[in-house]
Amino acid sequence: MRGLVYRENISKKKEKLLKKSFAVKFGKHLKKIRKEKRFTQEELAFKANLHSTYIGHIETGTYTPSIFVVWKIARALKAPLSELLRFE
Numbered sequence: 001m002r003g004l005v006y007r008e009n010i011s012k013k014k015e016k017l018l019k020k021s022f023a024v025k026f027g028k029h030l031k032k033i034r035k036e037k038r039f040t041q042e043e044l045a046f047k048a049n050l051h052s053t054y055i056g057h058i059e060t061g062t063y064t065p066s067i068f069v070v071w072k073i074a075r076a077l078k079a080p081l082s083e084l085l086r087f088e
Contacts (some may be wrong), residue, residue, distance in 0.1 A: 024061030029087035030073065031059040037077055047076035 008075065009016075034044055034055075041059070045052040057063040058073075063075070074081045 005068060020061065023064040024088055026064075026084075027059040030084060033077060033079060033084065034059075035060075036078070039077065041068040042071065044076055048072040 026058040034041070039047075042052045044050075045055045048055075048069075050069065054063065055073075058065050058069075070084055071081055074084050077084075
C-alpha cells in the first residue's frame with residue numbers, strides 16, 4: 001500500500017488523520033469491487049454475515065473493519081484478501 005508510511009514518532013492527531021484516510025480509501029475500493037461483482041450492500045452483508053448498514057459505514061469510511069471482517073467480506077465476494085487490500 002503506497003502512501004501509508006510508518007514513522008515511530010507520529011502525533012496522535014496525525015495518526016487519527018491517517019486512519020481516517022485509510023478508512024475512506026479502503027471503503028471506496030470495497031465499493032468499487034462490490035459493484036464490479038454486482039452485489040448490493042444487502043447481498044454482500046448477507047453473504048458475509050454482517051449487517052447491511054455496517055457495509056455502508058465501511059464504504060463511507062465511517063468504520064474501519066478488523067482484518068477478520070475484511071476476510072469475511074473477501075470470502076463473500078469470492079475474491080482474494082489481497083485484492084481488497086490492494087489500493088492507493
